[in-house]
Amino acid sequence: MNKINEEYLLYKKLCKNRSIRLKTDELTLVESLKKKGLSIIYKDGFYELTEDISILSESEIRSDLGIVENSKIDKLKVIFKTGSTNHKIVNYSINEFYTVLVAEYQSKGQGRRQKKWQSPLGANLYFSVQFHLNEMVNIAFIPLIVARSICNALSDQGINNCKIKWPNDIYLDGKKIAGVLSESRYCNEKGFIIVVGIGININMYSEQKIDQEWSSIKISQNKNFNRNTILSSLLSRIIPDFDNISEFNFERFKQDWDFLDFLKDKSVCVLDDNVSYTAIATGLADDGALIVLYKNKFRKIYSGEVSIKVTK
Numbered sequence: 609m610n611k612i613n614e615e616y617l618l619y620k621k622l623c624k625n626r627s628i629r630l631k632t633d634e635l636t637l638v639e640s641l642k643k644k645g646l647s648i649i650y651k652d653g654f655y656e657l658t659e660d661i662s663i664l665s666e667s668e669i670r671s672d673l674g675i676v677e678n679s680k681i682d683k684l685k686v687i688f689k690t691g692s693t694n695h696k697i698v699n700y701s702i703n704e705f706y707t708v709l710v711a712e713y714q715s716k717g718q719g720r721r722q723k724k725w726q727s728p729l730g731a732n733l734y735f736s737v738q739f740h741l742n743e744m745v746n747i748a749f750i751p752l753i754v755a756r757s758i759c760n761a762l763s764d765q766g767i768n769n770c771k772i773k774w775p776n777d778i779y780l781d782g783k784k785i786a787g788v789l790s791e792s793r794y795c796n797e798k799g800f801i802i803v804v805g806i807g808i809n810i811n812m813y814s815e816q817k818i819d820q821e822w823s824s825i826k827i828s829q830n831k832n833f834n835r836n837t838i839l840s841s842l843l844s845r846i847i848p849d850f851d852n853i854s855e856f857n858f859e860r861f862k863q864d865w866d867f868l869d870f871l872k873d874k875s876v877c878v879l880d881d882n883v884s885y886t887a888i889a890t891g892l893a894d895d896g897a898l899i900v901l902y903k904n905k906f907r908k909i910y911s912g913e914v915s916i917k918v919t920k
C-alpha cells in the first residue's frame with residue numbers, strides 16, 4: 609500500500625473512533641496528517657482528534673440529494689488528497705451531465721488572482737463541478753450564479769445573512785467564508801466545458817495564515833457542521849441553477865443579487881494592475897460587471913485582475 613493510502617486509512621480510523629492507540633509504524637503517518645492540518649493531541653497513550661470529523665462520503669452526500677439531482681451527477685468522487693480539485697477534474701471524461709470531485713485536503717488550493725486557498729485536512733469543503741454547455745450563455749454570469757446558489761444553500765441549512773462580495777466571494781458576519789474559481793474552455797464536440805471550484809470554510813477555527821479577514825460557518829454559528837450535508841445542500845441548489853441557465857433572466861437574477869449584494873452603496877477601493885482609486889459601488893450591470901460611481905460618472909468594472917477592497 610502506498611503512503612497516501614495508509615494515511616487515508618489512518619485518517620478514517622481516527623474520524624471513526626476519535627481516540628486510538630497507534631502502532632510504532634503509524635507514528636510517521638500521524639506526523640504527515642498533522643502537517644496537512646489535522647489537529648491531533650497525544651493523551652495517556654492515545655492519539656486523539658481535537659474535533660469530531662464526519663468523513664466525506666459519496667453515499668452520504670448522495671443520500672441527501674433528490675432523485676433528479678442524483679441522476680444528474682454521473683460521477684461523484686471523494687478523494688483524500690490532491691493539489692487542486694480544479695486541476696484534477698479536467699482529467700476526468702466529460703459526461704452527459706455533471707462530474708463532482710471533492711477532496712479532504714488540497715496541497716495547492718488555488719484562489720482567484722493567483723492566490724493560495726488554505727485547504728487543511730478534514731476541516732472544510734473543497735470541490736469542483738465539471739459540466740458542458742451546448743447553448744450560448746454569458747459565461748461571465750456563471751460564478752455569480754454559483755455565489756447565489758451558495759448563499760441559498762447555506763440559508764437552507766439555517767445559515768442566514770450570507771452576502772456576496774462581487775464577483776463571487778461569500779461573506780458571513782462581514783468576513784469571507786467562501787470563494788469560487790470558475791474556468792472554461794471550448795471544445796468542438798462538447799461546446800463550452802465549465803469547471804467551477806468552490807471552497808467553503810466549514811469547521812476551520814485555528815489560526816491560518818490568510819491575508820484577509822476570514823471566518824468559517826463554525827465560528828459564526830458556534831457549532832460543528834457535517835460537510836456531507838452541506839455539500840448535498842449546495843449540489844441541490846447548484847445543479848438546478850445550471851440546468852436552467854439557458855433561461856437565465858437578468859432582471860430576476862438582479863432582484864436576488866440586490867438582496868445579497870455586500871458592496872451595495874459601500875465605498876470601495878478598486879485596485880487595477882497599477883492604478884487604484886476610491887469609488888462607490890452601486891450594483892450589478894446586465895453583463896455581470898460591477899458598476900461604481902467615480903468622480904460623478906458611472907464606470908463598469910470587469911473581474912479579471914481587478915480587486916475590490918471595502919474602505920472603512
Ligand code: BTN
Nearest residue numbers: 692717718719720735787805807
Ligand atoms: C477565491 O475566492 O479566491 C476562490 C477560491 C476557490 C477555492 C476552491 S477550493 C476547490 C477548488 N480547487 C481549488 O484549487 N480552488 C477551488
